[in-house]
Amino acid sequence: DLSIAEAKGKSCAQVILRWLLQRKIQVIPKSTSPGRMAANADLFDFQLSQEEMDQISALDRYQSAKTNPNPMSHFLTGPDSFEKGGTDIFD
Numbered sequence: 629d630l631s632i633a634e635a636k637g638k639s640c641a642q643v644i645l646r647w648l649l650q651r652k653i654q655v656i657p658k659s660t661s662p663g664r665m666a667a668n669a670d671l672f673d674f675q676l677s678q679e680e681m682d683q684i685s686a687l688d689r690y691q692s693a694k695t696n697p698n699p700m701s702h703f704l705t706g707p708d709s710f711e712k713g714g715t716d717i718f719d
C-alpha cells in the first residue's frame with residue numbers, strides 16, 4: 629500500500645525510516661548511492677499520524693529472520709527452513 633508515501637510525497641523507504649524514528653528506534657540506513665543517501669536523510673520535514681503509525685505497524689508480522697526477535701521458528705518451519713538432519717547448526 630503506497631497511500632501513505634503518496635500522501636506525504638515521500639518514498640516508501642522514507643516513510644519506513646520515519647516510522648522507525650518515531651518509534652525511537654535508531655536507524656542506520658546503508659547506501660552507496662548519493663541520491664539514496666540524500667533521500668535517507670530527508671526525514672525531518674514530515675510526521676506520521678498515529679493512524680499512519682498503526683497502519684504501518686499492522687504490516688509487521690515478524691516473518692523475516694532479520695527482524696524476528698526469536699527467528700528459530702523461521703528457520704525450522706518456514707518455507708525456506710533448514711532440516712534438522714541437513715545441517716550442523718543444531719548440534
